[in-house]
Structures are given as C-alpha cells and as structure tokens.
C-alpha cells in the first residue's frame with residue numbers, strides 16, 4: 162500500500178538519482194558476490210593465480226609488460242620461453258643429423274630468409290610441423306632448438322592447460338592460445354599430442370567438439386595469414402592416433418626414431434662427457450646392452466650411475482674425509498648394474514600400463 166502510493170506520483174529528480182544509485186550498488190554487490198563464489202569453488206583458481214604471476218614475470222623479462230593479456234592468455238603465457246633465455250643448442254642432440262638438416266632446410270631457412278619467399282605463394286614457412294616417434298627420443302629438444310635458432314618465442318603448451326578447464330571455458334581458451342601466439346609473435350606454440358590431450362580431442366562431448374571446431378578455424382586463420390609469424394609445432398608418439406583434421410594442418414612432418422646402436426653410443430658419449438668415467442669403459446658395449454633404450458632412458462640410466470658412485474663413496478668413507486675429487490670414476494660394472502635396474506623398471510612400468518590403463 163505504502164509502495165503503491167509512493168509510485169503513483171511522479172518521482173522527484175533526487176529520488177530518481179537515489180534509485181539509480183541503489184540499483185548500481187545492488188548490481189555491483191551481486192556481480193562481485195557471484196564472482197567471489199565462482200572463484201571460491203573453482204578448483205583451478207590457485208593454479209591460475211600462480212600462472213598469472215609467472216606470466217607477468219616472463220612478459221616483463223621479454224620487455225612486453227605493457228601488453229594486456231586475458232586470464233587464459235596468462236595461464237598459457239606461464240609456459241613461455243624466450244629464445245634468448247634458452248640454454249639449448251643443436252650440440253645437445255646427437256644421432257639425428259639427417260632430421261636436423263632437413264628441419265633446418267624446411268622450417269628454419271624460410272623463416273630466416275623470409276624476404277626470399279615473400280613474393281612466392283607456394284613457398285612460405287610452414288605453419289604446422291609435426292615431430293613424431295617414440296617417447297624420450299628428442300622431440301621436445303628439437304622443437305626448442307628450432308625456436309632458438311629461428312629466434313621465435315617458445316610457448317610450451319601443457320596438456321593440463323587445455324584439459325583442466327571448466328565446462329564452457331575451453332572455447333575461450335582455444336581462442337586465447339592463438340591470440341597469444343599472435344601477440345607474442347614471432348612464436349612457436351608447442352603441443353604434446355599425448356595420451357591426455359588425445360583422449361580430450363577425440364572425445365565426442367559437445368563442448369569439446371565445439372572447442373575443437375573453433376580451434377581448427379583459428380589455426381586455419383593463422384595458416385592463411387602470411388604476415389603472421391606464428392607456427393604450431395606438435396609432438397606425437399603415434400601419429401595414427403591423431404585426428405585427420407589435426408594431421409592435415411601439420412603437413413611438414415619429421416620422424417624421430419628410437420636411437421640405433423651407433424646413435425646410442427653417441428648419446429652416451431654426450432651425456433657422460435663431463436663425468437668422471439674410467440678410461441677402460443667401453444661405451445659401444447654399453448650401447449649394445451641398451452637395445453630399445455630411448456635417449457631419455459640413457460640419460461636417466463647415467464644419472465643413476467652417477468648417484469650410485471656418490472652413494473658408494475659416501476657409505477665407504479667417513480664424513481670428515483669426504484672430498485668430491487675422490488669419488489671414484491664410473492666403471493663398466495656400474496653401468497651394467499644401472500642398465501639391469503633400468504630394464505627391470507621398464508618391464509614393471511609396462512606391466513603397470515597393461516593392467517591399470519589398458520584393462521580399465
């Protein structure tokens with residue numbers, strides 16, 4: 162009754178201003194309350210805040226602190242590496258000379274000599290490059306070296322960045338991956354098309370299907386814009402698991418194979434080059450014993466050997482007499498023990514995957 166009376170007469174100017182003011186306050190309080198509630202129940206909130214801090218630090222380091230980034234761009238930029246801060250060189254990779262030469266000619270040359278390709282419609286730096294082969298054989302290392310030599314910023318996209326998004330957020334994230342690559346150009350976005358990401362991409366969930374469609378169309382836009390200096394590089398263990406839409410966008414492909422005997426010997430030499438190794442150690446014999454090992458397995462095995470030598474030294478001498486220079490050199494039998502240990506752990510890991518992943 163009171164209200165009816167109040168609204169039956171025209172409102173004064175002050176009353177209108179007061180009403181608008183109250184409405185604004187009410188809307189603001191509602192907005193911030195809902196935002197606070199969404200943030201409070203968002204399980205990825207903490208991760209996002211940390212990513213934001215890291216992204217701000219990295220953007221400052223590359224002299225782009227005034228470039229405005231969205232929340233999703235921040236979470237992707239947290240994995241940015243500036244080529245000037247990359248401590249990798251081609252000499253960190255061995256046994257892959259043919260692949261590296263081919264990659265330098267097909268990917269790096271058109272980037273570095275862009276002016277020679279400017280008037281050509283057919284010869285443009287590739288926008289989609291796929292490195293495929295077994296795990297631990299140097300794909301990530303090669304992608305980083307490519308970015309370093311080309312002088313491109315390297316965005317190492319983590320599968321969790323895509324898959325940990327809320328329902329409905331993934332489309333926004335897909336758009337922001339590409340907008341960030343453009344803002345940070347020249348840049349390489351590096352995807353690991355592994356188990357988690359493949360499950361995600363191959364899902365027939367409606368929201369993911371929409372995200373994928375948008376992802377592909379943005380990728381096409383990047384591909385057709387010749388002035389844009391951004392490349393998508395992907396790594397996959399089994400290219401046959403990749404969707405044909407993804408494969409067709411990565412026509413430049415390189416097979417990174419499991420290292421053969423001579424390559425394993427070269428990788429062992431490289432990994433052990435600064436270690437104290439007994440001069441009687443025969444690395445060819447070690448390479449023969451490590452058939453089926455990846456570069457990453459060899460690295461892990463050598464780290465295990467180094468640890469073994471330190472451990473044995475520490476246990477066999479008193480604490481007062483510990484001296485780094487006295488740790489005895491790596492012997493053939495140390496390497497042999499580490500190989501056997503590694504083989505056992507590979508079998509155990511394989512059995513675990515068979516029973517827990519394949520049978521689930």
Ligand SMILES: Nc1ncnc2c1ncn2[C@@H]1O[C@H](COP(=O)(O)OP(=O)(O)OP(=O)(O)O)[C@@H](O)[C@H]1O
Nearest residue numbers: 253254255295296297298299300301302456457460
């Ligand atoms: N050809 C190689 N020469 C020298 N080191 C190598 C080589 N291959 C692998 N390594 C060693 O193994 C580590 C892992 O390699 P990298 O991460 O590049 O492999 P990947 O193929 O990307 O593996 P994944 O498929 O598991 O992601 C490297 O940091 C390096 O120490």
